[in-house]
Amino acid sequence: MEETSRDVLSFDGAAGDGFELCCCCNQAARVEWSTGQLAAEPELVSPSSEAMVYGLPIVIRPLRQQAVRMPAVVKFCDLWLYGSGLRFPGARMSPGQSSRCVAARVAALGAARSATTDVSPPYKMKRRRSLGFRVSVELPFSSSTMAAPSTEIFHATATAPVNIAVIKYWGKASTKLNTPTNSSLSVTLSQDDLRTITTASCSPSFESDALWLNGAAHDVSNARSQACFAELRALRKAKEDKDQSLPPLSTYKLHLISENNFPTAAGLASSAAGFAAFVRAIADLYELDESPTELSRIARQGSGSACRSLFGGFVAWEKGSRNDGYDSVAVQVAPESHWPTIRAAILVISDAKKGVSSTSGMQATVATSTLFPNRANTVVPARMDAMKKAIAEKDFESFADLTMADSNSFHAVCLDTIPPIFYMNDASRAAIRVVEEINRCAGKKVAAYTFDAGPNAVIYYDESNQDIVLGALRKGTADVPGWTEKQPHITACLPEGFNEAVLAPLSGNVSRVILTGVGSGPLKVPKQQALIDEQGNPRPAS
Numbered sequence: 313m314e315e316t317s318r319d320v321l322s323f324d325g326a327a328g329d330g331f332e333l334c335c336c337c338n339q340a341a342r343v344e345w346s347t348g349q350l351a352a353e354p355e356l357v358s359p360s361s362e363a364m365v366y367g368l369p370i371v372i373r374p375l376r377q378q379a380v381r382m383p384a385v386v387k388f389c390d391l392w393l394y395g396s397g398l399r400f401p402g403a404r405m406s407p408g409q410s411s412r413c414v415a416a417r418v419a420a421l422g423a424a425r426s427a428t429t430d431v432s433p434p435y436k437m438k439r440r441r442s443l444g445f446r447v448s449v450e451l452p453f454s455s456s457t458m459a460a461p462s463t464e465i466f467h468a469t470a471t472a473p474v475n476i477a478v479i480k481y482w483g484k485a486s487t488k489l490n491t492p493t494n495s496s497l498s499v500t501l502s503q504d505d506l507r508t509i510t511t512a513s514c515s516p517s518f519e520s521d522a523l524w525l526n527g528a529a530h531d532v533s534n535a536r537s538q539a540c541f542a543e544l545r546a547l548r549k550a551k552e553d554k555d556q557s558l559p560p561l562s563t564y565k566l567h568l569i570s571e572n573n574f575p576t577a578a579g580l581a582s583s584a585a586g587f588a589a590f591v592r593a594i595a596d597l598y599e600l601d602e603s604p605t606e607l608s609r610i611a612r613q614g615s616g617s618a619c620r621s622l623f624g625g626f627v628a629w630e631k632g633s634r635n636d637g638y639d640s641v642a643v644q645v646a647p648e649s650h651w652p653t654i655r656a657a658i659l660v661i662s663d664a665k666k667g668v669s670s671t672s673g674m675q676a677t678v679a680t681s682t683l684f685p686n687r688a689n690t691v692v693p694a695r696m697d698a699m700k701k702a703i704a705e706k707d708f709e710s711f712a713d714l715t716m717a718d719s720n721s722f723h724a725v726c727l728d729t730i731p732p733i734f735y736m737n738d739a740s741r742a743a744i745r746v747v748e749e750i751n752r753c754a755g756k757k758v759a760a761y762t763f764d765a766g767p768n769a770v771i772y773y774d775e776s777n778q779d780i781v782l783g784a785l786r787k788g789t790a791d792v793p794g795w796t797e798k799q800p801h802i803t804a805c806l807p808e809g810f811n812e813a814v815l816a817p818l819s820g821n822v823s824r825v826i827l828t829g830v831g832s833g834p835l836k837v838p839k840q841q842a843l844i845d846e847q848g849n850p851r852p853a854s
């Protein structure tokens with residue numbers, strides 16, 4: 313099958329088997345039905361029936377008018393033309409779609425290899441509703457000999473970014489709705505360095521919903537993936553109900569193929585980028601008109617932090633107050649262009665899968681930490697306001713103070729959980745000391761550390777202070793991968809008076825650095841770069 317343009321679809325049988333079905337609608341508004349020999353013997357084609365749809369001519373042409381000896385494998389065609397007004401004697405019509413779109417189903421009939429058949433009266437159409445019609449082109453063969461169903465595959469591909477919170481989400485108000493106990497705020501990181509790419513595809517031939525993550529089948533039977541599928545399908549269904557010209561994608565099973573270009577489940581927000589790409593790619597496939605904030609309501613149900621990855625720049629997830637979670641959504645606080653000089657250095661201390669997942673860790677904290685209510689109800693709401701102000705004013709010192717204080721508060725409630733949860737390790741604590749020492753030597757806050765549910769340090773800084781921040785970090789991490797590719801000119805150097813002793817526990821414990829900056833929200837990927845081939849099989853990202 314080949315999609316030759318937005319409005320023209322052509323379906324080919326395998327070489328020499330049966331016939332080719334070609335559907336052109338809207339601009340061309342022409343349907344051709346012919347055997348596989350059509351290309352070789354074009355003179356054999358002659359029009360047999362014509363009709364007008366919205367003033368556009370529809371022509372259906374069988375290869376031969378009279379008795380036809382069908383070649384090799386015979387096909388069954390079920391061809392939908394959408395519009396109204398088509399008239400054929402004995403026509404059978406059904407609710408259809410506008411003249412913009414033609415969907416066709418072509419199935420091979422395995423057995424009728426040498427059947428001699430009269431195909432001259434193959435058209436049966438009947439009006440069912442005033443709007444729309446179906447043209448069924450039926451060959452007079454037993455359906456028991458029908459083989460493969462349609463293999464038509466619809467797909468769309470999107471990338472989505474990682475976000476690293478500066479005011480952390482930790483605690484669920486409702487585990488069912490995946491709503492948080494407090495609002496949170498994050499910086500979206502550049503997709504040049506960290507990104508998920510996901511192709512969402514659907515087809516009448518797919519038998520079940522499925523996800524392949526980094527080349528391996530990944531479970532989607534969990535309630536979170538199912539909630540995302542259900543919500544997105546409901547939006548598509550509503551669209552299809554309004555515009556019957558649309559192909560019924562909401563009824564097809566979905567296959568998702570996804571790749572993260574960074575460690576999965578290691579405290580680097582893979583679930584955020586992963587579910588944002590999941591939702592964005594399906595929304596694109598379904599051609600949904602919902603805004604990123606509306607889609608964030610769905611992504612939130614996949615993974616809370618994912619709702620913030622639907623935007624670039626600086627993003628708040630407002631916890632909301634409704635019982636149904638409807639207003640628990642992400643909003644952009646400022647686009648990346650507002651403060652494009654914000655950079656991040658990620659020290660990858662471990663990319664192993666973490667011991668306690670965010671999901672279970674935060675539930676244990678809510679259930680057992682006595683410090684937690686104060687954090688969720690008093691500390692964070694005040695910090696959210698202060699952080700928005702710091703971002704609006706591009707006040708790095710306040711941004712840094714709030715970021716570091718909130719990371720420490722989050723890890724404090726983890727330690728206060730019974731049994732205690734330790735996400736940071738000795739190297740993480742060394743990174744904190746290095747940042748404190750950089751700031752002390754600079755005489756102001758030029759760097760800010762934050763840690764998610766893992767040991768890796770994310771250090772924010774403004775580009776204007778790059779040399780002092782990266783110079784010290786490079787000194788502490790020697791020649792690990794990531795430096796020369798991105799910042800070859802940064803030399804390891806320490807500011808005057810720097811206490812070198814704080815570097816020792818870092819050295820040897822950082823496996824690589826990722827140097828990145830604030831970036832954009834999800835992006836559409838051209839069809840040619842989809843992670844599936846034309847048969848619907850996964851293929852690696854180029």
Ligand SMILES: Nc1ncnc2c1ncn2[C@@H]1O[C@H](COP(=O)(O)OP(=O)(O)OP(=O)(O)O)[C@@H](O)[C@H]1O
Pocket residue numbers: 508525570571572575576577578579580581582583584585586587589590617669670671764765766
């Ligand atoms: N590309 C993806 N598509 C769909 N789901 C994904 C994708 N990447 C990750 N996930 C889901 O997210 C899970 C990992 O989430 P988890 O919260 O444990 O780690 P993390 O997001 O990397 O870390 P953190 O949230 O603490 O920063 C994976 O097991 C998988 O279910």
Ligand SMILES: C[C@@](O)(CCOP(=O)(O)OP(=O)(O)O)CC(=O)O
Pocket residue numbers: 476477479480481482490496581583584614615616617618670671672763764765
């Ligand atoms: C520490 C965090 O990164 C926690 C992220 O938790 P998740 O969003 O992964 O949790 P679930 O909603 O259960 O999937 C802080 C943050 O990103 O705000």
